[in-house]
Amino acid sequence: MSKDEAVQVSDLLRPRHVGMPIKRTEDPRLLTGNGEYTSDRRPDRALHVAFRRSEHPHAKILRIDTEAAKAALGVVAVFTGADIADDYKPVIPFSRMPSYYATPIMALATGKVRYVGEAVVAIIADNRYLAEDALELIEIEYELLDAVNDPELAVAKDAPLVHELAQTNVLVAREFKKGDVKADLASAHIRVRDRFEMSRIAPLAIEPRSYSAEFENRRDSITLYTSSNIPGIVRDALSESLDLPGNRLRVVAPDVGGSFGSKGSLYPEEILLCVAARKLRRSLRWTADRLEDISSSSQAFAEIIEAEMGFDKDGIAIALEADVIGDVGAYSIYPWTCGLEPVQVVSFLPGPYKIQSYRGAVRAVATNKPPTGPYRGVGRPVSTFVAERLMDMGAKALGIDPLEIRRRNLVRPEEFPYRIASGIIWDKTGFVECLEAAAEAAGYESLLKQQRAARAEGRYFGIGLATYAELTGIGSRIAVAPGMPINTGSETAKIRVDSTGAVTAAFGVASHGQGLETTLAQIIADDLGAKFEDIRVIQGDSDAVPMSTGTYASRSAVLGGGAAKHASYILREKIKKVASHLLEASAEDIDVSGGFASVAGTDRKVTFKQIAKAVYSDMRTLPVEAREELEGSFTYDPINGTTAGATHLVAVEVDPVTCFVKILKYIVAEDCGRIINPMIVDGQVHGGVAQGIGAALYEEMVYNEEGQLVSASLVDYVIPSAVEIPDIEVLHIESESAVAGGFRGMGEGGTIGAPAAIANAISDALSPLGIDVSTLPMTPQRLFNLLENARTNVKGSQP
Amino acid sequence: MKMDIAVTVNGRKYQEIVEPRLLLSDFLRETLGLTGTHVGCEHGICGACTVLVNGDSVRSCLTLAVRANGAEITTVEGLGTPEALNELQHQFREKHGLQCGFCTPGMLITGMDLLKKYPLASDAEIREGLSGNLCRCTGYQNIVAAIRAVVDQQDGNAS
Numbered sequence: 001m002s003k004d005e006a007v008q009v010s011d012l013l014r015p016r017h018v019g020m021p022i023k024r025t026e027d028p029r030l031l032t033g034n035g036e037y038t039s040d041r042r043p044d045r046a047l048h049v050a051f052r053r054s055e056h057p058h059a060k061i062l063r064i065d066t067e068a069a070k071a072a073l074g075v076v077a078v079f080t081g082a083d084i085a086d087d088y089k090p091v092i093p094f095s096r097m098p099s100y101y102a103t104p105i106m107a108l109a110t111g112k113v114r115y116v117g118e119a120v121v122a123i124i125a126d127n128r129y130l131a132e133d134a135l136e137l138i139e140i141e142y143e144l145l146d147a148v149n150d151p152e153l154a155v156a157k158d159a160p161l162v163h164e165l166a167q168t169n170v171l172v173a174r175e176f177k178k179g180d181v182k183a184d185l186a187s188a189h190i191r192v193r194d195r196f197e198m199s200r201i202a203p204l205a206i207e208p209r210s211y212s213a214e215f216e217n218r219r220d221s222i223t224l225y226t227s228s229n230i231p232g233i234v235r236d237a238l239s240e241s242l243d244l245p246g247n248r249l250r251v252v253a254p255d256v257g258g259s260f261g262s263k264g265s266l267y268p269e270e271i272l273l274c275v276a277a278r279k280l281r282r283s284l285r286w287t288a289d290r291l292e293d294i295s296s297s298s299q300a301f302a303e304i305i306e307a308e309m310g311f312d313k314d315g316i317a318i319a320l321e322a323d324v325i326g327d328v329g330a331y332s333i334y335p336w337t338c339g340l341e342p343v344q345v346v347s348f349l350p351g352p353y354k355i356q357s358y359r360g361a362v363r364a365v366a367t368n369k370p371p372t373g374p375y376r377g378v379g380r381p382v383s384t385f386v387a388e389r390l391m392d393m394g395a396k397a398l399g400i401d402p403l404e405i406r407r408r409n410l411v412r413p414e415e416f417p418y419r420i421a422s423g424i425i426w427d428k429t430g431f432v433e434c435l436e437a438a439a440e441a442a443g444y445e446s447l448l449k450q451q452r453a454a455r456a457e458g459r460y461f462g463i464g465l466a467t468y469a470e471l472t473g474i475g476s477r478i479a480v481a482p483g484m485p486i487n488t489g490s491e492t493a494k495i496r497v498d499s500t501g502a503v504t505a506a507f508g509v510a511s512h513g514q515g516l517e518t519t520l521a522q523i524i525a526d527d528l529g530a531k532f533e534d535i536r537v538i539q540g541d542s543d544a545v546p547m548s549t550g551t552y553a554s555r556s557a558v559l560g561g562g563a564a565k566h567a568s569y570i571l572r573e574k575i576k577k578v579a580s581h582l583l584e585a586s587a588e589d590i591d592v593s594g595g596f597a598s599v600a601g602t603d604r605k606v607t608f609k610q611i612a613k614a615v616y617s618d619m620r621t622l623p624v625e626a627r628e629e630l631e632g633s634f635t636y637d638p639i640n641g642t643t644a645g646a647t648h649l650v651a652v653e654v655d656p657v658t659c660f661v662k663i664l665k666y667i668v669a670e671d672c673g674r675i676i677n678p679m680i681v682d683g684q685v686h687g688g689v690a691q692g693i694g695a696a697l698y699e700e701m702v703y704n705e706e707g708q709l710v711s712a713s714l715v716d717y718v719i720p721s722a723v724e725i726p727d728i729e730v731l732h733i734e735s736e737s738a739v740a741g742g743f744r745g746m747g748e749g750g751t752i753g754a755p756a757a758i759a760n761a762i763s764d765a766l767s768p769l770g771i772d773v774s775t776l777p778m779t780p781q782r783l784f785n786l787l788e789n790a791r792t793n794v795k796g797s798q799p
Numbered sequence: 800m801k802m803d804i805a806v807t808v809n810g811r812k813y814q815e816i817v818e819p820r821l822l823l824s825d826f827l828r829e830t831l832g833l834t835g836t837h838v839g840c841e842h843g844i845c846g847a848c849t850v851l852v853n854g855d856s857v858r859s860c861l862t863l864a865v866r867a868n869g870a871e872i873t874t875v876e877g878l879g880t881p882e883a884l885n886e887l888q889h890q891f892r893e894k895h896g897l898q899c900g901f902c903t904p905g906m907l908i909t910g911m912d913l914l915k916k917y918p919l920a921s922d923a924e925i926r927e928g929l930s931g932n933l934c935r936c937t938g939y940q941n942i943v944a945a946i947r948a949v950v951d952q953q954d955g956n957a958s
Contacts, residue, residue, distance in 0.1 A: 027892040028881035030900030033835015033874065037901065040834035127829075129820070206839045206847055206935050207901040257837070257901025258935050290840040513899030513936045679895045686938030687898060714844035714933070722926040722939040750938075 017522040017532055018741070021679035024518040025537075026255075026511075035255040038210040038227045043283035046212070047076055049273060050131035052121040052138050053292065054113035057149075057368035057707025058160070059142035061112060061120065068137040069123055074130030077280060078138070079122045079272070081110035087275045088241045091266060093334040095483035099173050100339065101166040103332045103366075107272040112145070114162055114330035115370050116708055117295030122272050124284060147707040151327035151365040152304065162330055162366035169366045171332060172339045174482070176346055178421040179357025184319035188310025192393035196386045197775045198755070200302035200327065200701040201694075203375050204719055205512075207257020208293035211270055213277035213284045221248035222277055226270060229259040230550035232508045233335055233486065235542035237266050238274055246542070249274075253540035253550070256512035260691065261374035262297040263512065264552050266334040291712050298373025299701055302327035303342060303382050307349075309390040315400045317355045317409050320421070322346060322386065324362040329371040336481040338364045341372055343482045344379025350420040351387045352431045352469040352645055353409045358421035368707050374552060376691060377470070377752040384468040385776060388756035392465075392763065393772065402465050402760070403439050406647075410435065410467065426469055429643040429744075430671040430733035435467055437731045438647040438669035447651055447665075455768065460654040461664075462765025466756035467647045472745025473558025473737075474641035480553050488553070490637040492545040493563035495524060495571050497630035499616040501609030503528070503535045505567075508548015509560040510540035514684065514747055516556055519676045520564050523741065527568035528632075529575075529592030530608065554644065554745025557676060562740035563636035571632030578611050578630075581622055642737040644744040646670035648689070648753035652761040656787055659780035661697055661762060668753065669731040673744035681746060682730045688750015690725045695751070696758035697777050698724070766790075804868040808833065809877030817864050823857075824848045826864035827874060835875040835904050839933070846932030849905040850874050856912040875904035878911070887911060887949050896945035898936035905932050910946050919950045 029035050066078040090104035109120045121138050125131035146160040153159055154169040162169055185191055205227075212225040222244070228234050228251075235251035238244070256263065269286060277284045288296070307322040326342025333340075346360030375381070395405040411418040416428035447463050454461035474480055476489025495505040505524050509516060517537040525532040538544050539560075540551075551560075572592050579597030580587040583604050591600045598605035614621045615630055651665040668685050675681050698718040702711040711717040736742030759773040762783075766773075769790040775782060805814045808831060815830055824841075827833045827850070836859055839847035843861040850859045851873040879885035884892065887910050897903045906929070913919060913928040925943050934942065 023892055030897060030903055031884060031888040031891055032879055032881050033876040033904055034881060035900050206845055258899040683895045683898060686940045687936045690938030713842055714840050719933055722929040725939050727940055
C-alpha cells in the first residue's frame with residue numbers, strides 16, 4: 001500500500017470539511033480594503049522606479065545620454081544596461097531540448113532593443129511623478145533595424161535575425177511521431193484539413209505587475225514583494241543572478257490580483273529593482289501602468305497550425321498530422337522557455353482521443369514582439385481548438401452527429417491508463433461521463449429541434465461541443481515545460497502547533513485568487529483534526545519553507561493539498577502521543593477532531609492549547625523524551641500527476657447584421673476528482689470560461705507592419721464585461737484520482753474548452769452558408785468578412 | 800504651485816497641500832494611505848478605482864484631487880469592517896463574488912451606487928450597470944448573484 005492510500009483510508013473516519021462550500025477566509029480582508037497587494041506596501045522612505053522603454057521594435061542602441069535626467073528634481077539615480085552590467089549575471093532560461101537557443105534575460109536592454117516596450121533605462125526618484133518627469137530628459141540614439149513581424153517570413157534564410165548569436169530565428173524545433181501517418185492518411189476513408197490560427201493575446205490580470213524591493217540595512221538583506229505566482233522560482237533565480245544567498249533574499253507574493261500566466265515568469269524589472277536596491281541601499285517600488293503591463297508582460301498563443309485528420313468510414317479518427325509555427329516574440333522566458341506554449345500544442349493535440357498515428361511538428365520563431373509565456377491552459381486552448389474543429393469537420397463530412405463521433409473516439413472508462421499518440425498518459429478520468437452529462441443537461445435533442453426551427457426562420461443558431469483532457473498536479477517525473485532543469489514536481493507543507501496552541505500551516509504555493517488559504521485549511525481541518533477557524537495558512541513566502549516554486553499548471557490542490565494531508569498526518573500522530581500521556585490512554589485510542597484530542601468513546605479530552613502547554617511550557621506533566629516539538633513537515637511529489645477532463649457545450653446565435661455572436665446556453669461538465677470546495681470550483685470554471693469567451697470572440701493583440709502595438713489600451717484590447725458573459729451551468733463528475741486526497745487540478749480548464757466550443761458553435765450556426773471557423777478571435781470584423789465572402793460566392797455561383 | 804484642499808473621506812475630514820496634477824486615486828492611496836482603492840488601468844476603463852464622490856460613482860484615476868476639494872468621498876474602507884461587513888460585502892462573500900479581490904473595491908462601490916439609484920429588476924439591468932467594471936476572475940456570474948441577493952432582500956423589506 002502506498003503512503004497516499006494510507007492517508008485516504010484514515011480520513012474516511014473524520015467529519016468533513018473537504019467537499020463543503022465553506023466561505024473563504026480571504027474574503028473579509030479583501031472586501032474591506034484590508035488586503036495587501038504589492039503596490040500597497042509602504043517601506044520606509046521608498047524611492048520609485050520608472051522605465052524608459054523602447055519605442056522601436058528592433059534597433060541598435062548607439063548612445064544613451066542620461067545627464068539631464070540625473071540633474072532633474074528628485075532624481076536619485078539613473079541606470080542603463082551598461083551601468084549595472086557587473087552587478088548581476090544574466091538569467092538563462094535553460095532547457096535540455098535539442099536545437100534550443102536560450103536567449104539571456106537582462107535587467108535592461110543591452111546592445112539592441114528587440115520589441116516596443118522593452119525597458120532600456122531605469123530612473124529612480126523620490127516619487128513616481130518625478131521619476132516619470134525625468135524620463136523625457138533621457139536621450140537615446142538608435143540605429144533602426146528591419147523588424148521581424150511575421151513568423152512565417154522570419155524562418156526564411158535571408159530574414160533579419162532577432163538574435164545574431166542564435167544564427168536563426170527558430171529558437172526551438174521539435175517533432176512528435178507515432179505510426180506511419182502518411183500511409184494512414186492516404187488510406188483514410190475521408191480526410192479533413194485546414195489552416196488554423198489563434199491570435200496573439202494578453203492574459204491581462206486586472207492588477208498590473210508590481211514590485212517592491214525592500215532593503216533592510218541592519219541585515220544587509222532584500223525582501224522582494226512581488227505580484228508573482230512563482231515567488232519560489234523568482235527567489236532562486238535572483239539569488240543566483242545577484243549572488244545573494246537565500247538567507248539575505250526573501251521573496252513574498254502577498255495578495256496578488258490575478259495572473260492567468262502573466263505573473264508566472266521571472267521579469268527583467270524584478271532583477272532591476274533588486275540590483276538597484278542593493279546598489280543604493282534603499283527600498284524601491286515600481287508598479288506598471290496599463291500600457292507598460294500590456295506591452296511588456298508575457299503574451300500568449302500567436303500560433304498558426306496546418307492540420308489534417310483522417311477518419312475511417314465509421315467515424316473513427318485514425319491519423320492526425322500538424323505543423324505548428326509559434327510566434328514566441330523576442331526572448332525566451334524563465335524558467336519555462338519559449339517552447340512552453342507551442343511545444344505543448346503538439347504534445348496535447350491528440351487530446352482525449354484514441355488516434356493511432358500522429359505526427360506533430362513545431363517551430364518556435366523569434367519575432368520583434370514581447371515574449372510569449374504561460375497562459376491559462378498552456379498550449380491546450382489552441383490544441384483543443386484545432387482537434388475539436390477537425391473532429392466536427394470529420395463528423396460533417398461523414399454525416400455523423402458531433403456528439404456521436406466523440407462517443408466513438410474518446411478513451412473509454414475500461415481503457416485507462418491510456419497513452420495517447422503524442423506520449424501523454426491519461427489516468428482514469430470521466431471523459432465519456434462528462435460528454436454524456438453535458439449532453440443530457442443541455443437537452444441535446446431539444447437543442448437540435450430548436451436549431452431546426454431557427455433555420456426554418458432563416459436564423460443562424462449553432463451548437464458547439466468541445467471535449468478535452470489536461471495533465472494537472474504534475475510530479476517530478478514530468479517537466480512542466482519541456483527539458484526544463486528545475487524541479488516543479490514537489491511542494492512542502494510545514495504545519496505546527498505553537499506554545500499558544502495556534503495552528504500555522506506554511507506552504508510555498510502562491511494563491512492569486514484561487515482561495516488556497518481556505519481550501520488548504522479545509523484539508524488540514526479534516527486530516528489534522530484542528531478547528532477550521534483556528535488554522536492560519538501562510539503561503540507565497542520563500543521564507544516559509546526551504547524550497548518551493550509556486551502556483552501554476554493546475555498544481556496547488558494536488559501538490560499543496562497532498563503535502564497538507566501528509567504533514568497533518570505526521571503532526572496528528574505527535575498530538576496523539578502527547579494526549580495519550582495526558583489522558584492516560586493508549587495512543588491508538590485517541591481521536592483528534594475539532595481542536596481536541598479525546599479518548600474514543602469517552603468524554604475525556606484535552607484541547608490543542610493544553611497539549612501545547614504540556615509540551616512547551618509546563619515542565620511537570622510530560623517526561624522529557626515526550627516533549628517533542630509539535631510540527632509536521634512533508635514534501636509531497638505525485639510523481640506523474642493526474643488527468644482532468646471536461647466537455648463544454650454551447651449554443652449560440654449569430655446576428656448576420658451586427659455580426660455579433662450571442663451565447664444562449666453554456667454548460668460545462670467536468671471531472672476534477674474529489675472536490676475540496678464546490679463553491680470555489682464553480683467560480684474557477686466560470687472565470688475560465690469567461691476568459692475563453694474573450695479569446696474566442698474579442699481579444700487580440702494587434703501589431704502593425706512597423707511592429708507597433710496598436711491595441712495597447714483596454715479600449716482597443718477588449719476583455720469581456722458582465723454584458724458579454726452568460727450564466728454558466730457547471731456539472732461535476734467527481735471521480736477520485738490516484739493521488740493523495742483523490743484531487744485533480746482544475747483552475748485552467750475553463751479557458752481550454754471555451755474557444756473550441758464557441759468556434760464549433762459558430763461554424764455550426766453558419767454551416768448553411770458553408771462557413772468554417774478557422775481563426776480566432778471571431779470578432780465582428782472577421783465574421784463580417786466571412787459572411788461577405790460567403791454571400792459573394794453564393795451570388796457568383798448563380799447562373 | 801501647490802494647492803490646499805479639504806475633503807471628507809469616509810466621514811473623516813482631511814486638509815492637505817497637493818500638486819494640481821495629483822490624481823484622486825494617488826491622493827487616496829499615497830497621501831491618505833487608503834490603499835483599498837485599486838488602480839488597474841489609469842485610463843478609466845477597468846473601474847477598479849471607482850469611489851463615491853458626493854454620492855456618485857467616479858473614476859478616481861480620471862479625477863484630479865483638487866477637483867474633489869470640498870467633496871464627501873466614500874471608499875471601500877467606508878463600507879464595512881472585516882468583523883462587520885455591510886450587506887453587499889456580506890453577499891459578495893456568500894455568493895463567492897470575488898476571487899483575487901483586485902477589482903472588488905470598484906465592484907462594491909459601483910454596486911452601492913446601482914443599488915441606490917436603480918430598481919435592478921432584471922439581471923440584465925445589473926449586468927448593464929456593471930459593464931464599466933472589469934473582472935478577470937469570476938466571469939461576473941456570482942457578482943450579479945450577490946447584487947441580486949441584496950436587491951431581493953431590499954424588496955422583501957419594502958413589501
